[in-house]
Amino acid sequence: MKKIFTLVLVSALGGILTLGAYKLFMENNQMVVTNTNTPNFLPTSNTSAIFKTAENPDFTTAAENTVNAVVHVKNLAISEGQMTFEDFFLGRSPKRAMLGTGSGVIINKDGYIITNNHVIENASELSVTLNDNETYKAEVVGSDPKTDIALLKIDSDKDLPFVTFGDSDAAKVGEWVLAVGNPFNLTSTVTAGIISAKSRNIDPSGQHSFIQTDAAVNPGNSGGALVNTNGELIGINTAITSQTGSYIGYSFAVPSNIARKVVEDIMEYGNVQSGVLGIKGGTFNSESAKELGVDFSEGVYVGEVVKNSGAEKAGILPGDIIKRLDNLDISKFEDLSGYIRTKRPEDVVTVELLRDNEPKTIKVKLTKPDVFSVYFMKMELQDLSDQFKKENSIDHGVLVKDTQNKWLYSNLGIQPGYIITGINDTEINSIEDISKLKAKYGDDITDNIKRLAYINKYKQQKEVIFR
Numbered sequence: 085m086k087k088i089f090t091l092v093l094v095s096a097l098g099g100i101l102t103l104g105a106y107k108l109f110m111e112n113n114q115m116v117v118t119n120t121n122t123p124n125f126l127p128t129s130n131t132s133a134i135f136k137t138a139e140n141p142d143f144t145t146a147a148e149n150t151v152n153a154v155v156h157v158k159n160l161a162i163s164e165g166q167m168t169f170e171d172f173f174l175g176r177s178p179k180r181a182m183l184g185t186g187s188g189v190i191i192n193k194d195g196y197i198i199t200n201n202h203v204i205e206n207a208s209e210l211s212v213t214l215n216d217n218e219t220y221k222a223e224v225v226g227s228d229p230k231t232d233i234a235l236l237k238i239d240s241d242k243d244l245p246f247v248t249f250g251d252s253d254a255a256k257v258g259e260w261v262l263a264v265g266n267p268f269n270l271t272s273t274v275t276a277g278i279i280s281a282k283s284r285n286i287d288p289s290g291q292h293s294f295i296q297t298d299a300a301v302n303p304g305n306s307g308g309a310l311v312n313t314n315g316e317l318i319g320i321n322t323a324i325t326s327q328t329g330s331y332i333g334y335s336f337a338v339p340s341n342i343a344r345k346v347v348e349d350i351m352e353y354g355n356v357q358s359g360v361l362g363i364k365g366g367t368f369n370s371e372s373a374k375e376l377g378v379d380f381s382e383g384v385y386v387g388e389v390v391k392n393s394g395a396e397k398a399g400i401l402p403g404d405i406i407k408r409l410d411n412l413d414i415s416k417f418e419d420l421s422g423y424i425r426t427k428r429p430e431d432v433v434t435v436e437l438l439r440d441n442e443p444k445t446i447k448v449k450l451t452k453p454d455v456f457s458v459y460f461m462k463m464e465l466q467d468l469s470d471q472f473k474k475e476n477s478i479d480h481g482v483l484v485k486d487t488q489n490k491w492l493y494s495n496l497g498i499q500p501g502y503i504i505t506g507i508n509d510t511e512i513n514s515i516e517d518i519s520k521l522k523a524k525y526g527d528d529i530t531d532n533i534k535r536l537a538y539i540n541k542y543k544q545q546k547e548v549i550f551r
Contacts, residue, residue, distance in 0.1 A: 141260045141313055143276055149315030150264045151272040152215045152245040154308055157199055157222070157236070158269075159184040160209040187265040187308035188212065188236060189317060191347070193243040195220075197236040198347055199307030200322055201227045204234050212238050215272050226350035231338055231425065232322055233346040247309055250316030252295065252339035253412060253423075255279055261297055262311050263321055263335065267304025275300040283418035284336060286323065293422025294336035295319045301335035310337040319343075341426045349428070359427040359450030361435075362393020367416040368405055378441060382415040383407045386437075391467040392456045398448040400435065402471055407443075408436035424450070458515040460522050461530060462489040465504065467514050476543065480513040481505040491530055496548060498538060506537030506547070 161182045186203030190196070197212060204210060210222040220238040227234035255261075256279065263275045277299030284296040297310065301321050310319035319337030349356045368383040384406040389396045406414050409423050410433055427433065429452040436445050457466050464486040473479060481503040492498040504512055507521060507529075525532055537547040 146315040153190040153247045154272045156213040156266040156269040159207045186306040189309045190246040195238040201234045250318045263299035265305030265308030293418040357428040362390040362395035364388040405438040463487040503539040
């Protein structure tokens with residue numbers, strides 16, 4: 085009996101020890117493992133997902149405010165056709181009709197429409213089709229080939245839907261935009277993208293300052309609207325860069341501030357009023373920064389100040405580095421040229437610049453181009469700066485800035501960059517001498533030229549006597 089009791093007692097003690105060890109070690113370990121593996125990141129992931137959903141842009145309002153104000157523009161042009169033998173013998177001049185299309189944007193309820201100059205160029209007849217398929221005849225109010233902007237007018241018995249102008253200077257890289265056009269006369273088409281860059285130039289002349297976007301724009305969209313998410317017009321779609329002629333990821337728009345100024349000038353003055361700062365220069369880069377011993381690479385370096393310009397009168401000097409115009413940062417020449425295109429003669433701009441690494445602020449009154457240019461013999465002539473004369477050891481002459489004189493070009497090779505130093509018996513010291521000749525002979529004295537002295541692009545002095 086005693087042995088049985090002892091066996092039961094040992095078994096009970098063994099069970100108690102086993103249970104105690106299980107409670108002490110096994111259950112505690114399981115609780116630690118469970119607590120360690122509890123997922124703590126789910127709420128953060130949910131919040132992130134909700135935030136990203138809210139970030140998705142809504143283009144519906146902007147599209148609704150724009151599509152009905154974008155129109156299809158049809159251009160019928162009559163050009164010279166290919167002459168046949170029959171035409172030659174009968175003295176006929178064959179004509180052929182050419183049809184071009186593009187888009188346009190209604191900018192007020194009275195039917196004024198902005199489009200590209202190249203859309204309506206050489207038009208014999210223009211028609212405009214609205215988004216509701218109504219068609220009207222259109223008249224050209226005016227155009228500006230330099231900015232590629234044109235203004236049309238249609239007459240309607242009702243108030244037309246229109247797009248309001250936005251501030252293209254305030255648009256930011258990375259901002260969502262819509263490109264709206266009517267390329268196929270099928271009602272307006274909307275594409276979306278972002279602003280890829282600002283102040284882009286795709287012209288070797290360096291005169292343009294486009295907004296670049298990745299919103300799809302194809303032929304026929306020219307003259308259409310580039311709008312922000314509020315439906316405000318910030319650009320007129322103008323160009324694409326493509327070897328195939330179709331969209332490949334880049335498109336360009338004339339900024340709305342430039343387009344608006346052009347159409348306002350056309351409506352008020354009948355032509356574009358161009359203000360000129362009066363400098364020649366280029367984008368300031370790291371190479372020129374190293375040469376001048378400065379530690380920045382943005383701005384416009386003033387290489388030359390045009391004689392009699394607002395810049396010269398205000399005291400801007402060669403070597404100055406322009407950093408700001410009014411409240412706009414100037415990183416490159418296209419920033420400067422684009423901003424000046426929004427101004428008129430007599431407007432005053434505040435120029436912030438560096439001179440010998442010291443900041444200066446100068447107010448400049450913009451001038452008309454004809455203050456320091458004169459048109460004579462189908463050439464645009466301009467005074468030489470004192471710096472240019474000194475650097476090239478020239479004491480007189482005027483610069484050929486532009487020429488349409490095919491006779492002088494074909495016979496003497498005279499082209500932009502040449503310098504006219506004498507005409508007949510008159511030594512040319514400035515455009516004032518040209519103005520006196522113009523008063524004496526008229527705009528063109530090609531038939532009356534006896535002697536012409538000039539300096540070619542190789543800096544060689546030439547004189548030609550005509551008999």
